[in-house]
Amino acid sequence: NSSSQLSSLPLQILFYVNGIYYILYFLATLAMIVYKSQVFSYPDDFLAPDLAVLFVMAMLEVPRLYLGCKGNLREEEAALGLSLGLTVGSVVLSVYLLAWQTYVLWADVVLTAVLLCAYGLESGLKVMAIAAFVS
Amino acid sequence: PADARGAAQARATCSPAPVTDVARLCVCDLLVAQCDVNCCCDPDCSPGEFSLFTACSVPVVIGDSHLCRQKAAVYSLDVEANPPERIFQLIDQVNPSIFCIRATNYKQALYLKTPEMPTPENFDGLLDEFGSAAFSAEPESWNVDTDPPDANETQRYEYGLPIQTEDAFLRLPSPVVSSWCSDANPAGFLVNQATKCIRSVSVEKCESIQALNMLFYINSSILAFVFQVKISVQSIVFQSLDGMRTSLRGADGLRLPLILEELCLNVVLGVSYQITYTDTGEIIEAAAAFVLGAITKETLSVQQSFQISFTQVDTKPVPLSGSPGYVVGLPVRAGFSTQGYPFPAQSLTNNHSQLSILQSTPSQDCLAAQGARAPVLFGQNMISGCKLRITAAMKCQPLAQTLLDVLKGQSFPEYVASFGNSQAQDVLDWVPITHLHISEQRISNTLQSSCQIPVSFGIEVKWTKYGSLVNPQARIVNVTATLTTTTLKQLPSGRERTIPITSSVVFTDISSPAEPGYKAWPTINIKLPFDFFYPFV
Numbered sequence: 277n278s279s280s281q282l283s284s285l286p287l288q289i290l291f292y293v294n295g296i297y298y299i300l301y302f303l304a305t306l307a308m309i310v311y312k313s314q315v316f317s318y319p320d321d322f323l324a325p326d327l328a329v330l331f332v333m334a335m336l337e338v339p340r341l342y343l344g345c346k347g348n349l350r351e352e353e354a355a356l357g358l359s360l361g362l363t364v365g366s367v368v369l370s371v372y373l374l375a376w377q378t379y380v381l382w383a384d385v386v387l388t389a390v391l392l393c394a395y396g397l398e399s400g401l402k403v404m405a406i407a408a409f410v411s
Numbered sequence: 412p413a414d415a416r417g418a419a420q421a422r423a424t425c426s427p428a429p430v431t432d433v434a435r436l437c438v439c440d441l442l443v444a445q446c447d448v449n450c451c452c453d454p455d456c457s458p459g460e461f462s463l464f465t466a467c468s469v470p471v472v473i474g475d476s477h478l479c480r481q482k483a484a485v486y487s488l489d490v491e492a493n494p495p496e497r498i499f500q501l502i503d504q505v506n507p508s509i510f511c512i513r514a515t516n517y518k519q520a521l522y523l524k525t526p527e528m529p530t531p532e533n534f535d536g537l538l539d540e541f542g543s544a545a546f547s548a549e550p551e552s553w554n555v556d557t558d559p560p561d562a563n564e565t566q567r568y569e570y571g572l573p574i575q576t577e578d579a580f581l582r583l584p585s586p587v588v589s590s591w592c593s594d595a596n597p598a599g600f601l602v603n604q605a606t607k608c609i610r611s612v613s614v615e616k617c618e619s620i621q622a623l624n625m626l627f628y629i630n631s632s633i634l635a636f637v638f639q640v641k642i643s644v645q646s647i648v649f650q651s652l653d654g655m656r657t658s659l660r661g662a663d664g665l666r667l668p669l670i671l672e673e674l675c676l677n678v679v680l681g682v683s684y685q686i687t688y689t690d691t692g693e694i695i696e697a698a699a700a701f702v703l704g705a706i707t708k709e710t711l712s713v714q715q716s717f718q719i720s721f722t723q724v725d726t727k728p729v730p731l732s733g734s735p736g737y738v739v740g741l742p743v744r745a746g747f748s749t750q751g752y753p754f755p756a757q758s759l760t761n762n763h764s765q766l767s768i769l770q771s772t773p774s775q776d777c778l779a780a781q782g783a784r785a786p787v788l789f790g791q792n793m794i795s796g797c798k799l800r801i802t803a804a805m806k807c808q809p810l811a812q813t814l815l816d817v818l819k820g821q822s823f824p825e826y827v828a829s830f831g832n833s834q835a836q837d838v839l840d841w842v843p844i845t846h847l848h849i850s851e852q853r854i855s856n857t858l859q860s861s862c863q864i865p866v867s868f869g870i871e872v873k874w875t876k877y878g879s880l881v882n883p884q885a886r887i888v889n890v891t892a893t894l895t896t897t898t899l900k901q902l903p904s905g906r907e908r909t910i911p912i913t914s915s916v917v918f919t920d921i922s923s924p925a926e927p928g929y930k931a932w933p934t935i936n937i938k939l940p941f942d943f944f945y946p947f948v
Contacts (some may be wrong), residue, residue: 311510316477324518380514382479 282351282408287401291345294394298337301387305330305373312379322378333369334396336362344402360402367395431855433472433484434501443822451486451497462494473504475521479511480504566894567636567692573597574686574694575633577639581684581811583717584608584622594622598684598719600692605718613869614708617668617675622715625665625701628682635694642684645698652705658780666703673708680704684719693722732789733831736877736884739790742766743872743887745824745844747834766827767820768870769793769914777817777912784820787870787916789831789885796913803904807862810899818868827872827890847893868914876922 311328312318340362347355373389374380430436439450446456451467465488472484483504489496515521531538568574574581580597585606587593592608610622629642647666648658652674666677681702688694706713731739745766767784777797785793799814826841833840850863871891876883885927902908 308510316512317520375514376516378515379512379520380516381510382513383509385513386509407776 282405283348284405284408286400287348287398287405289347290394290401291341291348294398295341297391297394298334298341301391302330302334304387305384308381308384312381315378316379318378326373326377329369329372333366333373336366336369340366344398348405351409353406354407356402356406360399360406363395363399367392367399371399387407427497429525431474431522433474436472436484437469437512439469451488451499452484456497458496459494461488461497464488464495464497467497475512476506477510478521479497479506479513481587504865566607568600568688568694569692570601571599574600575634577634578631581633581719582628582717583684584610585717585867591620592715601688601721602685603720605716607714607716609712609714612675612706612710614670614673614675614706616709617678617706619678620671623668623675623678623713625667625677625679625703628679628701629699629914633686633694633697640694640697641945642697642699645685645700648700648702650702650704652707652871656702674705676705677703678706678713679715680713681716682718684717686719686721687724689722689724690751711788725785731832732828735830735832735948736886737789737831739872739885740788741831742786743789744828744833745779745826745827746828746841756876766794766824766870768916769795769818769820769868771797776800777814782821787872789872789874789887790918792917794913794915796911798909799912800900800907800909801899802907803902807864807899811862811864811896814865814912815894818865823892827887829887830884842887842890843888845891847891849893849895851895851897861898865894865896866910866912867893867895868894869895870916872916872918874918875920880925883922883925 301349309323309330313323342361343355343362344359347353347357347359370391374385374392377384434457434746435448437454439453440446440453440455441447442455444455446460447453449464449466449468450456451461451464452469452472467486468487470486472486474481482506483502485498485500485502487498487500489498527533527537566570574597582594583596583598583604583606584594585591585596585604586608587596590609591835592610594607598604610620612620621806625644629644632639634640644665646658648656651654654806668675670676679701683700685698685700686694687696702716704713730742732744737743743766766787768787770783770785772779772783775798777799785795788792797817801810824844826843829840829842851866869892871889872887873889873891874885874887877886878884
């Protein structure tokens with residue numbers, strides 16, 4: 277009964293892909309921070325904020341994806357709206373990792389840019405889904 | 412003065428800014444305003460000088476190679492052109508690695524940190540952070556043992572610990588920053604030190620200046636944890652105003668400074684501490700040898716010299732001049748044989764018999780030179796001399812004997828150690844001194860056997876490099892002492908003549924060229940198994 281189904285399939289696919297990609301992104305960024313701390317001069321008061329941002333982003337990602345999946349499947353706009361709000365937070369944190377990190381490597385730029393594209397696409401699809409559910 | 416301090420402060424806070432422009436950075440430019448050889452980035456070089464270079468010692472000047480994109484200054488020599496010219500290019504260097512740094516938000520990431528300049532405001536903070544006991548300004552804060560001593564643990568001195576006395580520490584005044592004496596330098600256990608410093612004096616106050624008083628140095632006894640060790644006076648040497656030293660036998664009493672007419676006598680000019688310790692780190696004996704002198708009204712400052720040396724109990728230390736080869740600058744060890752040569756069971760004593768050479772005095776008068784001798788230091792050629800004034804009244808024979816004493820010294824040794832650490836009982840390690848006698852005789856006087864006076868004494872020490880190619884040790888092979896004598900012409904009465912007397916030491920390296928030794932070539936050991944030809948053998 278696809279005509280009465282309001283849940284967005286592309287959004288669901290994107291959530292799934294985002295989840296896997298985020299795990300890889302988290303591990304890669306953590307490994308690169310470890311590499312940077314060994315090769316470059318990385319004093320503790322610069323290392324701490326970078327690691328904190330990465331872990332906060334990881335902690336935000338789990339409820340964000342969960343709420344998004346739940347909201348999309350149950351066609352609840354509240355959960356989806358909350359997920360959108362958390363996405364804004366994740367975008368800010370990934371912009372930090374892209375531009376304001378202590379050392380920004382070329383690999384960092386590539387990975388974070390892909391993540392930001394995914395977030396952007398997700399946000400667009402979420403807005404469309406909320407519009408579909410509300411109306 | 413306040414303005415000098417202000418100027419110094421201004422100078423201290425403005426350290427030169429680091430140069431980060433690769434086009435202006437040149438590592439090989441070491442000579443100021445001169446062209447450095449093969450330095451293609453040197454701004455002081457002209458195109459003519461560039462044409463003489465063979466290669467560029469610094470081909471690329473670049474910042475951190477981890478950056479993704481940066482400017483690089485490339486220097487190269489175009490040898491094809493006539494004349495060869497230097498090519499300078501400023502290119503954009505791209506790092507293709509995916510782990511290259513695109514941006515940093517940490518300013519000091521790629522540059523060395525500018526050190527904090529000490530100013531009167533932050534000095535105390537920096538001293539707390541980086542200072543240790545050595546830089547502490549307050550002697551009271553020196554802590555030998557910060558933890559309360561354990562009752563079961565035996566206390567003992569360890570290397571470098573300041574030696575404690577009843578009041579504070581055993582002081583060895585030494586120059587700090589300038590040459591003026593500072594009394595706050597503690598003597599460290601087992602740290603042999605020798606210091607010289609200047610103290611300002613005046614005859615009027617010489618009795619009140621503590622540091623000129625013998626008591627200041629021996630008053631407080633050394634705390635050896637179990638008992639107290641009194642510092643005894645070992646010997647006293649008196650130094651006269653013209654520098655002549657006499658040691659008074661049996662003078663081990665206390666002599667305090669006293670003002671006599673316009674002189675102040677018994678002023679401490681030097682202290683030499685001799686501390687005896689056991690192998691468990693306890694001090695059992697302490698002795699001090701003093702040099703006392705006199706100061707006049709005009710003397711504004713005296714130089715005091717202090718020395719401390721540690722000897723283990725029941726051992727007699729013999730200073731080595733190298734281990735095993737001689738070290739340049741250390742005295743050549745020499746000695747006598749107690750039994751007649753060439754008996755094999757010989758023992759060589761080193762007491763006061765050092766190879767020494769006449770030391771030139773300012774007065775340059777041979778007969779007035781009262782035995783001032785300089786030790787012969789390995790590897791250092793020396794020449795010295797004096798002038799002999801001959802009058803008609805001088806008799807030749809006693810004069811010859813006096814000159815021989817002046818040139819050779821009181822006890823000229825017979826053997827020289829071939830290695831810096833040769834032991835007295837190893838007879839074969841000692842080289843006998845060969846004596847040569849050259850007499851300059853005038854042809855007209857060959858028939859007369861007139862007596863000869865020595866005019867020149869030269870010691871030639873031949874040494875060789877011994878041992879491995881990478882760490883050659885100096886070994887003395889041959890010592891030849893050449894005495895040159897000349898006939899003394901009788902002078903008409905009333906006339907006098909001056910002849911120079913010279914004494915020299917020359918070190919000659921007679922090492923044969925080294926042959927590198929190879930390890931034995933590996934041999935091929937092929938043997939057939941014993942049952943190789945089984946059915947037939």
